[in-house]
Amino acid sequence: MSKNGFTLIELITTLVILGIISVFALPRLSGAEAFSVTSARDAGLSVARQVQLRAMQQEEPSHSCFALSIAATRMGGSVSSDTCKLGEDENRSDVVDLSDSDVRASGPSSIEYDLLGRPLCGGNSCKITFSQGSASASICANSEGYFYACD
Template sequence: MDFNRSISRLKGFTLVELVTTIILIGIVSVVVLPRFFSSSSFSAYTLRNEFISELRQAQLRALNNTDRCYEVNVTATGYQLRHYSARVGNSCATLVRTEAVQNYSGGASISLIASASQSFNITFDSLGRMLSPSCTGACFNINADDILKVAVESEGYIYAL
């Protein structure tokens, strides 16, 4: 008899287990799920990482091909890497090839911190240092749902702030 009575007690959840489960589901739904379904800061971080990659690619090409000029052209709608045949002073000579334009999405943009301009060209010298625009430290704002910064040191190191 006692055996049957103890089995019937094990068929359900206690009130403490139910309340704990409901609280955990509530925390997950408030904290974790919005991060999966919104692109709020994700778009800013993605754009920043892609832009840093493009800058580093232009920088590496300038380091490896000292007789050519590489430029990242930034506009209000996107950015693209351009290849030039030679460098004349601090500017690039004849345009040889352009890479595909990387368009912004969701109202994002990139701007210079010094002038808030959204249209500019970024060039590197043969040592990997940024020639133009002339800035050190935080140089670019990545404007999306968050505002993130990209910095370039005088020696050429490009990184996220």
């Protein structure tokens, strides 16, 4: 009696091993740039919404204490007037620090909000782009204040 071929158990075992190898090898082949940029964008999206909520909780529109500040290595809440004091040295949840990575942010230098949470970008667009090498991901805000991931 001659045996030609493989048994079902051998085929399933081979497919499972190939699946496990591909799960670990595929991220290494695609590069970490796209993952880092997407992670920074997601963190930035969360921070933009958090600063927006704080701005909406102000009692007077003339005291614009909270604005979203965007720099190449930092994005987050900033104090735009001397009447509101927040320590810059504290561990703040409304800041994305990009100084330890190669990801850079670009966009308007700051975005202020009205009491309804609408961004006051002036003539500038409310688009913040995170980039590293050839990978990039962006955050956009519509005129009513909804922040979303865009490209």
